[in-house]
Structure formats: structure tokens, C-alpha cells
Amino acid sequence: MDRRLLVLALGMFALGTDSFVMAGVLPEIARSFDVSIGVAGQVTTVYAITYALMAPTIAAVAANVPRKALLLASLATFVVANLATALAPTFGFALATRVLAGIGAAMFAPTATGAAATMVSPEKRGFALAVVITGLTTSTALGTPAGALIGGLGDWRWTMVFVSGLAAVSGLGVWALLSHIPLPPAISLAKRIAPVRDPRVALTLLTTLVYQTGHFITYTYFAVVFDRVLGNDTLVISALLVLWGASGMVANLVAGRLADAVGNRRVILAGLVILIAVMAWLPTAGANLGMTAVAVAVWGAVAWGLLAPQQHRLVVAAPQSAPVVLGLNTSGTYLGVTAAGVIGALAIPAVGAHELGYVGAGIVVVALVLAELATLRINAANRTAHSPALASA
DSSP: OOOOHHHHHHHHHHHHHHHHHHHHHHHHHHHHOOOHHHHHHHHHHHHHHHHHHHHHHHHHHHHOOOOOHHHHHHHHHHHHHHHOOOOOOOSHHHHHHHHHHHHHHHHHHHHHHHHHHHHSSSHHHHHHHHHHHHHHHHHIIIIIHHHHHHHHOOOHHHHHHHHHHHHHHHHHHHHHOOOOOOOOOOOOHHHHHHHGSSHHHHHHEEEEEEEHHHHHHHHOOOOOHHOOOHHHOOHHHHHHHHHHHHHHHHHHHHHHHHHHHOOOHHHHHHHHHHHHHHHHHHHHHHSSHHHHHHHHHHHHHHHTTHHHHHHHHHHHGGGGGGHHHHHHHHHHHHHHHHHHHHHHHHHHHHHGGGGGGHHHHHHHHHHHHHHHHHHEEEHHHHHHHHHHHHHOO
């Protein structure tokens, strides 16, 4: 395997731990700052919205910055931001440091995924993207549960120190092992968002945003959604988070290969159907530990398994704009996380935390419709492209 992909995956591991560790320590944060669980959930929301809005902007402004330097700067920002969160005296200060962490994510993730897509031959793009995304899924299987365990046994502030340490180690790996990556052509912000005028791209990006919103509603408030089986047992919480991430890590690699082998449409359609079913099952499954474990494993597998085929679909639809559309897709993911935090905070007092799965399932149904509309557009474009070739044969 290309070592450069593993180095990029290592950086994504640090980013992923920073992104998702809050779900395991949210009750502790709420108690520390004396705010409600819904308000505490906004530490995830501000991080995600900052990333989503800043990623295309930074990509345009930093187009002439060497890729390795940009990756190192982003990881350095992570270290500073998470140490500042650990030292936050007030909730407002903690929110400000999460904005800084979001800026670091906006610098790193699109650069890493764009590099992965251009490092390998076209027939291996799905697997290359899956390897880099595996850094994120591995973080949910290892980094996030470890952070939750540290927070549960000690203090959530030490969790932030742990995340800073991961970012520092990742930075050393990038500095020592990553080979030079040629600068991509300079592209203005207007041109970066221009691909969304293509219905195939726009519908695929909307699919990502909507399905991520649907399932992250439950993940953001994981500790209260499953409190019937979790209680205050830090080990159980950590074990379930390990299960969620580990199943996603395996499924992501399998889905990447399947997208190369059978096409992305079949993988996306099957994944969304299963995700709808499992989200609708969570309110019932959450009353029993065994059922919760099964549901969490399936949920993690399909939620993460959808990322590689979605990115594969974008690269096939717009190969000349691969770094741009992949960056926009990651922005869509974080806009989904943002929306999930807000919708979940509003839904908890209205329907109860245990019923959030029903809300999420309904939203993923919309994602399924969008994905099939994207398929229709892709098929129509393929027919149009083939017609001139047939006419000239």
C-alpha cells in the first residue's frame, strides 16, 4: 500500500477524534459549565459549521501554499485549539476554541482527500479514498472511545489534552514521511463552488448533507439517547463507541472496493435503505443492551460505508474538479453535523432523546430520494455522452 495514503489517514485520525469525541463527554461538559445537554451539544455545532464554511474559502486562499506546509499548519492549529479548550474557564470561551479547531479541520481534510484522489490511477481512486477515510473511522473505533474513557475516569478536559497529543503525533508523521505533493492549479472561490451547477454533483452533495444530518442527530446526543442501557458506566459507553467505529472502519474499506467493482449506485442505495431501517429501530433497540450493540454496529457500518461510494460518485462525475468536489462533500458532511446538533437540541424537549432515531430515519428517507435523483441525472448524462460516439462509429 502507498505509504502516503497511510500518512494522510493518520492525520484524519487526529481530526476524526477531535470531531467525534464530544459525543462521549457531552454530559460532563454540560455539568462543568452548568448548561443543558442541548446547549452543550453546540460545541459540536460550532466546530462543524466553521469547518463547513471555511473549507472552500481556505482552499481558494491557500491555493499557492505547499500541501505539506498546509497539512502541518492545520495540525499545529489543532494542538493549540484543543489545549485552549482544555483550559476554557467559561462555556463561551470553549465555543471560541472549537471555532479555532474547525479552522484547523478546514485546512486539513480537503487537502488530504484531494491529494489521495490524485496520487493513484483512476481505477484505484475508490480504494485510495477509502484508506484516507479509514483514518476517520479508526478514530471512532479507537480515538473517540479512548477520549470518552479518559473523560469518564478523570475529567473531560484531559480528553482535550489527549486530542492535542494525537494531533502532535500526526504532525510529526506528516513532517517525517509525507513526500512532496505538487500544487494543484490555482482555483478561485467562485470556480471552486461552480461544480454545484452540475445537477449530478449538486444532488450527490445534498445526499451527503442530508444523510449525515439524519444519523448524526442520534450520534451527537449518544449518551442520552442510550442512557437506558448506559447509565453512568464509562466502560459501556466506550465499548459501544468502539463497536460503532470498528464496524464503520471495516465497512468503509469494503464499500470502497465495491464501488470500484460494481458501481457506486448499488452500494449507495443499499446503504441508505439499511440506514433508514436501523435508525428507525434505535428507539426500540435502545432499551436493551444486546439489541443496542447490534443496532450500533449496523449503524456505524452503513453510515461510514456510504462515504467512499459517495466520493467515488463525485470523482467519476467531475474528474477534472476532484479536489474541489471532494472538499465540498466534506463541507456537506459538516453542515450535516451542524444541522444535526441544532435539530437534535430542538427535538429532545419535543419528542424525547430516546425517540431521536425516528427523526433521523425520516431525514435519511429524503437522502434516499436525492440519491436516486442523482442516479437519474448521471444516467442521462451518460446516454448523452455515448450518443455522439455511436453516431460517429
